[in-house]
Each structure stands twice: as C-alpha cells, then as structure tokens.
Amino acid sequence: MAGATMTTTAVVVVAAGRGTRVEASTGGSASARPKQYRLLAGRPVLSHSLAVLSRHPAITAVVVVRHPDDHALYEEAAAPYADKLVAPVAGGATRQASVLAGLEALTALPGGAPDRVLIHDAARPFLSATLIDDLIAALDASPGAIAAEPVADTLKRADANGRIAATVDRSALWRAQTPQGFHFDAIRDAHRKAADANRHDFTDDAALAEWVGLPVQLVASSGTNMKLTTAADMDLAERILGAATAWETRVGSGFDVHSVAEGDHVWLCGVKIPHTHRLDGHSDADVGLHALTDALLGAIGDGDIGYHFPPSDEQWRGAASRIFLAHAVDLVRLRGGRITNVDVTLLCEAPKVGPHRPEMSATIAEILGIGPDRVGIKATTMERLGFIGRGEGIAAMASATVQLPTAAS
Structure with a gap:
C-alpha cells in the first residue's frame, strides 16, 4: 500500500x-x-x-x-x-x-x-x-x-x-x-x-x-x-x-619434507625439540603440522598450504605453523564440519620422537578442538636409506578424517 x-x-x-x-x-x-x-x-x-x-x-x-x-x-x-x-x-x-x-x-x-x-x-x-x-x-x-x-x-x-x-x-x-x-x-x-x-x-x-x-x-x-x-x-x-543431520565422511592426506640447516632445535607437531640442526623453511618448517594442514585442506577440497600461505609472502617468514593448522580448522568449521580423527607419521633418523609424543598429541588436540585420543603420532626411521636416512632432512605424512553436513542437511 x-x-x-x-x-x-x-x-x-x-x-x-x-x-x-x-x-x-x-x-x-x-x-x-x-x-x-x-x-x-x-x-x-x-x-x-x-x-x-x-x-x-x-x-x-x-x-x-x-x-x-x-x-x-x-x-x-x-x-x-x-x-x-x-x-x-x-x-x-x-x-x-x-x-x-x-x-x-x-x-x-x-x-x-x-x-x-x-x-x-x-x-x-x-x-x-x-x-x-x-x-x-x-x-x-x-x-x-x-x-x-x-x-x-x-x-x-x-x-x-x-x-x-x-x-x-x-x-x-x-x-x-x-x-x-x-x-x-x-x-x-x-x-x-x-x-x-x-x-x-x-x-x-x-x-x-x-x-x-x-x-x-x-x-x-x-x-x-x-x-x-x-x-x-x-x-x-x-x-x-x-x-x-546427515553427514558424509571425507578423508584427506598430506605430505611435507624439509631439509636440515644449521641450528639447535626443530619444531615437530607443534613442539620445540633440541637438536643438532634446524629444519630449513619459510615458516618454522614444522613438517608434521604442514602435512596435517594439507590433510585437512584436502578433506574439504580447498587447495593446499601454499595456496593459503604462499612462501613468497613475507608476513609468513618464521611464522608458527600452528597458525596454518588453526586456519584449516576454521575452514572446516565454517562448512559446518567436524574433525573425527587425525594421524601423523614422522620420518626421521633423529631426534627421538617417543619422549615428545604426549606433548605433540596434546598440542594438536588443542588446536583442532578434539581429544588427544583422536590424534595419532607415529615415527619411523628410513633404515639410513636415502636423504632422510643420511640425516639430510625430515618428512611427515598425515591423514585427517572429517565429517561434513550433506547438501540436504
């Protein structure tokens, strides 16, 4: 009217x-x-x-x-x-x-x-x-x-x-x-x-x-x-x-590797570990968190860590890798999703991962907002084979299981 x-x-x-x-x-x-x-x-x-x-x-x-x-x-x-x-x-x-x-x-x-x-x-x-x-x-x-x-x-x-x-x-x-x-x-x-x-x-x-x-x-x-x-x-x-809610299950995988350089510690799965060398990278070079970030991004089909945090961008120089993982978690939540469990395998001759495993699990669980019992941390050597076996670098593989609401939900 x-x-x-x-x-x-x-x-x-x-x-x-x-x-x-x-x-x-x-x-x-x-x-x-x-x-x-x-x-x-x-x-x-x-x-x-x-x-x-x-x-x-x-x-x-x-x-x-x-x-x-x-x-x-x-x-x-x-x-x-x-x-x-x-x-x-x-x-x-x-x-x-x-x-x-x-x-x-x-x-x-x-x-x-x-x-x-x-x-x-x-x-x-x-x-x-x-x-x-x-x-x-x-x-x-x-x-x-x-x-x-x-x-x-x-x-x-x-x-x-x-x-x-x-x-x-x-x-x-x-x-x-x-x-x-x-x-x-x-x-x-x-x-x-x-x-x-x-x-x-x-x-x-x-x-x-x-x-x-x-x-x-x-x-x-x-x-x-x-x-x-x-x-x-x-x-x-x-x-x-x-x-x-009707849910669909998605699984993503990630892999990352960094060479060693002069230093006195490495960052692995969010934990600072004394070591004879450091890992060389644009950020803190945490291969565990990098691989896990890519796994989460893969599960929701949203590019990779380099797409979201380009190494050419100076603001990420020396950045803590937990920032990258937290961003991936936010992207999952924005889609209404929930993280079911994650699994990380570190491939290195040294340092020893076992003594730091509880802290690694707790750190990742805190970033992801899930229980430590849903975080798997494993490590294996390369039996002194290849560049990892020679101590020239450290690699990590990760998988992540995510549930997302279906389109109908």
Whole structure:
C-alpha cells in the first residue's frame, strides 16, 4: 500500500556469561571455552542461533553482547553471518545489564532504533524460524510476547526438611524460554527505569516487563528449545543434532619434507625439540603440522598450504605453523564440519620422537578442538636409506578424517 512503512525487527543475543556450571560438570578450568562457544556438531553453540536469525527475512539486524575477553571466540562463531550483524558490545555484570547494553546499541543504529526486538540467550541453540514467526505475529496484538512451554511434570513444594509439603497446581504454569519479544521503545525504557532504580534482580525480560506493567503474551514453544546448562545438556544436544543431520565422511592426506640447516632445535607437531640442526623453511618448517594442514585442506577440497600461505609472502617468514593448522580448522568449521580423527607419521633418523609424543598429541588436540585420543603420532626411521636416512632432512605424512553436513542437511 502506498505510504506504508515496513516494521523492523532486530535481535539482541546475550552471550556474555561464563558458563561455570558446564565447566564444573566437565571438570573444566577457567581457561575452557564458555558454553556459548563450545563446539556443538562442529560449530560453536552461538553459531547455531546466528544461522537461524541471519537467514530470517523479518530480522533486520542482530547485535551480540559478549564478554570483553571473548573477542577471538566471537569472531570464529560470527564470521559466516556478518551481513546482518552489527558491531558486538561488551556485556555487564548481570544478564540484565548485558541486555540493556544491547538495546542501547540498537538505539544508536544509523537508521534509527528498530520497531521491535527479540532478546535471545546464546545458550539456546535450537531456535527455529517458526518460533520467530509466532513471536513476531504475537507482537501485532501485544507489547510483549515470550517463548514458553506448559509445565508437564507434577510439581511438589518442599518443606525445610526436604519433604513434600504440597502438590502445586500446574494447570496455569509455564516455563519461560527465549526469544522474548517486545516493542522496542517499551522494553528499552523499562530496562533504563530498572537500572535507574538500582533493580538488578530480574531473571528475565518478561519479569521486568511485568514490573512496569507491560502485558506479555505466552507463545507455545517446545522442549527442544532447551537451554544448555550442564555437560549432560551438551551431550543431549549433540545427540539431537547428530540424529537430525546427515553427514558424509571425507578423508584427506598430506605430505611435507624439509631439509636440515644449521641450528639447535626443530619444531615437530607443534613442539620445540633440541637438536643438532634446524629444519630449513619459510615458516618454522614444522613438517608434521604442514602435512596435517594439507590433510585437512584436502578433506574439504580447498587447495593446499601454499595456496593459503604462499612462501613468497613475507608476513609468513618464521611464522608458527600452528597458525596454518588453526586456519584449516576454521575452514572446516565454517562448512559446518567436524574433525573425527587425525594421524601423523614422522620420518626421521633423529631426534627421538617417543619422549615428545604426549606433548605433540596434546598440542594438536588443542588446536583442532578434539581429544588427544583422536590424534595419532607415529615415527619411523628410513633404515639410513636415502636423504632422510643420511640425516639430510625430515618428512611427515598425515591423514585427517572429517565429517561434513550433506547438501540436504
């Protein structure tokens, strides 16, 4: 209709948390990835939501609120969806503060604030386009609408001793989920009012909307829109995605060789080993990681290490070969793939590889994001035959097994 204007809808994705319960349940440490960046079916958890949001025709902009320490992890997860993403913003001390930071970022968009906003937790990777449609439709008749699931279990109220005190009527009870959608100005102003009143205790945006008197419509969701909180949740999500995705298995191989030169150490499979010579090459000449990089690139049909990192490019002179391997890993993940296992065989007379094998396995596993039990490291001599047998060089062979989603998936 002439003169009509399109209603715009933006999204705030809250991804600033630390995921301590997942780490605690897996025996992880503070250096482990926060749960929103843990790999799920080969991709960071955050990527699953961003994929759905970026493809939805009604979504005009997405801003991710992240922890300041997570810049590299965010870039890894968000790179394929940059078209609809605006610059990420730093989160606050609470989820509520993080949401307000995201809302303020949308307020400052060059084209002005959106008409509506969906607020979604990054730890819910099973967001669907249908649920987004239902929430947006509900906002035509209500200033607020949230995804929610009717409570199916019988509920008990406990006394101070942990005994049942009463059975709770569940007929009108719902479990709140995200996304939670609102008319933009109304929820932004509600968040500002709560901040001014020093109220930081609201557990979700719908509770804050209730506080200021905004009606909120319940939109039926399902148990598949689960929030990942514990390691068991991560395992269940992996099984769900594995059952829903058709995978094809790819195998790639790689080979590399470098001659020796004057020096006092060699780099092999990411480990610095004292030696009578060094390996001669444009980078650190790590034949193990070079061969493995080519194996991964071969599995996804994306050229070789020289194509991605030309030796004529001075920026790679003396570079650590783990950079090359990490790039190949990123390319696998951008295709939605996952690395099943890798195997490296080093061909040399010296140095002895056996004492360094555990460190090599751990280093490669860390770069690939898989367990050390999925990394094979072997070594063999050439029985003093040929240039390797004469100690004039070291070579490596590698293979990599990768699973990629089929085109239908």
